[in-house]
Amino acid sequence: xxxxxxxxxxxxxxxxxxxxxxxxxxxxxxxxxxxxxxxxxxxxxxxxxxxxxxxxxxxxxxxxxxxxxxxxxxxxxxxxxxxxxxxxxxxxxxxxxxxxxxxxxxxxxxxxxxxxxxxxxxxxxxxxxxxxxxxx
Ligand code: THU
Numbered sequence: 001x002x003x004x005x006x007x008x009x010x011x012x013x014x015x016x017x018x019x020x021x022x023x024x025x026x027x028x029x030x031x032x033x034x035x036x037x038x039x040x041x042x043x044x045x046x047x048x049x050x051x052x053x054x055x056x057x058x059x060x061x062x063x064x065x066x067x068x069x070x071x072x073x074x075x076x077x078x079x080x081x082x083x084x085x086x087x088x089x090x091x092x093x094x095x096x097x098x099x100x101x102x103x104x105x106x107x108x109x110x111x112x113x114x115x116x117x118x119x120x121x122x123x124x125x126x127x128x129x130x131x132x133x134x135x136x
Contacts, residue, residue: 013081020046033061034083040076045069062096077104089119097127
């Protein structure tokens with residue numbers, strides 16, 4: 001896939017992520033984020049960032065999308081589209097990378113800016129040597 005082109009499915013994910021972004025609650029940072037996650041069952045779950053006056057309680061769009069999927073019984077993710085309402089695309093933060101890695105280390109990630117600038121990556125590249133351990 002050429003880096004600056006979206007497939008039909010990715011275009012659908014981008015539209016759904018932009019819908020979710022409209023619900024972002026970001027009065028403190030003003031940085032609004034929407035995410036759409038495609039699962040192996042071909043279902044799509046979305047999320048937006050939700051901030052709190054106790055700033056550390058803020059949850060990112062990506063984690064809200066992942067937790068929505070998990071809450072509906074889908075734990076295997078194929079693609080994540082992240083949108084922001086600024087030109088420069090934005091990749092997931094470190095905390096979200098770790099959460100997503102738990103379920104889908106091969107996840108494909110597409111960050112899309114407000115005028116469709118596209119940045120592609122995958123979770124293995126974004127989180128090399130991820131923390132993992134086997135419970136005793
Ligand atoms: N944020 C996300 O939603 N996703 C990220 O990957 C990075 C940051 C949100 C959290 C906060 O509401 C705002 O962006 C600024 O950090």
